Amino acid sequence: xxxxxxxxxxxxxxxxxxxxxxxxxxxxxxxxxxxxxxxxxxxxxxxxxxxxxxxxxxxxxxxxxxxxxxxxxxxxxxxxxxxxxxxxxxxxxxxxxxxxxxxxxxxxxxxxxxxxxxxxxxxxxxxxxxxxxxxxxxxxxxxxxxxxxxxxxxxxxxxxxxxxxxxxxxxxxxxxxxxxxxxxxxxxxxxxxxxxxxxxxxxxxxxxxxxxxxxxxxxxxxxxxxxxxxxxxxxxxxxxxxxxxxxxxxxxxxxxxxxxxxxxxxxxxxxxxxxxxxxxxxxxxxxxxxxxxxxxxxxxxxxxxxxxxxxxxxxxxxxxxxxxxxxxxxxxxxxxxxxxxxxxxxxxxxxxxxxxxxxxxxxxxxxxxxxxxxxxx
Numbered sequence: 319x320x321x322x323x324x325x326x327x328x329x330x331x332x333x334x335x336x337x338x339x340x341x342x343x344x345x346x347x348x349x350x351x352x353x354x355x356x357x358x359x360x361x362x363x364x365x366x367x368x369x370x371x372x373x374x375x376x377x378x379x380x381x382x383x384x385x386x387x388x389x390x391x392x393x394x395x396x397x398x399x400x401x402x403x404x405x406x407x408x409x410x411x412x413x414x415x416x417x418x419x420x421x422x423x424x425x426x427x428x429x430x431x432x433x434x435x436x437x438x439x440x441x442x443x444x445x446x447x448x449x450x451x452x453x454x455x456x457x458x459x460x461x462x463x464x465x466x467x468x469x470x471x472x473x474x475x476x477x478x479x480x481x482x483x484x485x486x487x488x489x490x491x492x493x494x495x496x497x498x499x500x501x502x503x504x505x506x507x508x509x510x511x512x513x514x515x516x517x518x519x520x521x522x523x524x525x526x527x528x529x530x531x532x533x534x535x536x537x538x539x540x541x542x543x544x545x546x547x548x549x550x551x552x553x554x555x556x557x558x559x560x561x562x563x564x565x566x567x568x569x570x571x572x573x574x575x576x577x578x579x580x581x582x583x584x585x586x587x588x589x590x591x592x593x594x595x596x597x598x599x600x601x602x603x604x605x606x607x608x609x610x611x612x613x614x615x616x617x618x619x620x621x622x623x624x625x626x627x628x629x630x631x632x633x634x635x636x637x638x639x640x641x642x643x644x645x646x647x648x649x650x651x652x653x654x655x656x657x658x659x660x661x662x663x664x665x666x667x668x669x670x671x672x673x674x675x676x677x678x679x680x681x682x683x684x685x686x687x688x689x690x691x692x693x694x695x
Contacts, residue, residue, distance in 0.1 A: 360384055361504075364511045371410050373515045377508065378417055381484075388461045389485040391417040394512070395424050395478065401516055404523045406596075407534075416459055424478040426455065427471065441478065443470040443501060445492040448485060456483045465489040470501050472509035482508055528602040530580055531587035539601035539609050543668045546613060547655065556656040558620030560610040561675035562590065562627070565647045565687040567606035574638060581638050582646055589630045593623060609672065617654040617692055624650045624690040632688055647688035651678030654693075 324332070360380050367373035374392070381390045396402055402412070402420050412418065421427075427441075448457070448464045456469065464485050472480040482505045486492060526538035534542075543559075550557050564570075564586055571579040583606065590608060591600055599611040612620045628650055635643040653674035655667065674693040682691040 361507055364508065367511065367515060368518075370405055370408075370515050370519050371414070373511055374415050374418055378415065385484070386486075387484050388464065388487050389417070389457060389459075389483075391419065391457055391483040391485075392480060393419045393421055393426065393456055393483065394480040395422075396420040397422050400520075404520055407527075408519060408523055419456065419458060421455075427469065427478065427481050441471045441473070443468055443498045443505075445469075445494055445496055445498065447489065453483075456481065457485060460485065461487065463487040466492040468492045468498075468501060470498075470505040472505055472512065474509050474513050479509060479513060531584050531602050533587045533591065533608070534599060534601035536601060536603045536609075539599060539603070539611065540668070542599050543611060543671070544664050546611060547664050547667055547671075550614075550655070555614040556616045556654055557671070558612040558615045558617060558652060558654040559671050559675040560612065560620065560624050560627075561651040561653075561672070561679040562608040562610065563649050563679055563683065564606035565649055565683075570644070570646075574640070574642065574644070578638050578640065578642070578644075582636055582644065585636050586631060586646065586648065590627050593626045593630060609675070615654075616656060617652065620652050620654060621690060621692050624652050628688065628690055649679055649682040649687045650690045651675045651680070651682055652690060652692045653678055 360376075363380065364373055364376050367376055377392065378390060381387065394401060399420070406412070445468045446466065448460070448467045450460075453467060453469075454460070457464065457467070464487060466486050466489050468484040470482040470484065471478050472482055482501075484492070484501070526534055526541075528535045543557075546557055564582065567579065567582070570582050574582075583602075586606075587600065587602065587608065590610065594600060594610065594612075597613045599613075601609050601611075603609050612623060615623070628648055632645075632647045635645050637643055651674075653671055655671045678691045678693040682689050685691065
């Protein structure tokens with residue numbers, strides 16, 4: 319029937335249908351605008367993340383909420399565990415990020431084509447049903463009823479640095495027919511942010527470590543001590559400091575040259591580190607001097623650790639690459655900060671603690687070396 323011949327009831331029904339259609343389109347437009355605004359805010363938040371844990375936390379905390387996901391995980395390619403190792407040394411607690419996975423090779427990702435193909439046609443996301451036997455590694459703690467997933471490659475300079483993995487209990491949320499431009503754009507921003515933050519953290523680590531021994535440098539120990547004193551004041555635990563000096567180190571350099579001295583320094587650092595907990599911090603203060611911060615350790619406990627370190631170094635000769643076997647010993651001074659006077663500046667308290675350990679070290683050397691002396695006020 320033509321429009322001219324339509325009855326009033328038919329015209330009213332058609333108008334009602336058009337109004338409903340228009341309302342639906344407006345609702346969709348508002349919803350899409352809201353999604354776009356939320357994702358723009360997400361982009362700004364991750365771009366502004368200054369540290370690795372801040373970035374990872376933002377991704378895991380915000381992305382599922384703004385995208386209506388049941389899970390989001392990240393897999394990062396880390397062949398020699400360099401990223402993981404540096405982050406641990408910078409204090410990152412990976413127990414806080416169970417959805418972050420490190421893999422040794424990008425072959426762990428099912429979407430990786432051959433290297434030659436990747437140069438001309440970068441890998442595309444894989445969308446489809448969740449298959450536990452195939453995807454469990456990318457979803458270490460999947461939600462109950464996980465049905466559909468999107469595995470999105472994180473690409474930088476045509477190189478896969480990881481995978482952004484999205485999941486939903488809705489079986490139709492991610493299907494092979496779904497367009498991927500939006501999630502590829504999101505993944506590209508995440509990849510850029512990851513690369514930048516990881517690079518900055520690596521530079522930070524390099525700036526806080528001693529290049530010869532691989533332990534922390536004085537700058538790091540000074541900074542860490544201030545942080546720990548503030549934390550100890552709040553949580554009421556004790557901090558101990560050990561000042562360690564290699565006995566007669568000048569003679570080592572004189573007899574075996576600086577290469578031999580460098581080998582001794584590296585081995586001393588290694589033996590000290592073997593006696594410490596992950597929460598403790600070892601730094602080289604320069605020359606043959608090392609400082610250890612023992613967290614939540616009283617003077618008695620710290621002295622026991624110091625004795626173990628002294629015995630470990632004195633107990634077995636150092637074998638140099640030249641074939642020489644060299645006996646080495648250390649002298650150690652120990653001091654503990656357990657009475658916090660909150661009206662004293664943290665900087666002064668930190669300097670006093672290190673000075674007390676240094677004074678105890680002086681007594682150890684004066685008393686014959688190869689011994690531990692605890693500071694006693």
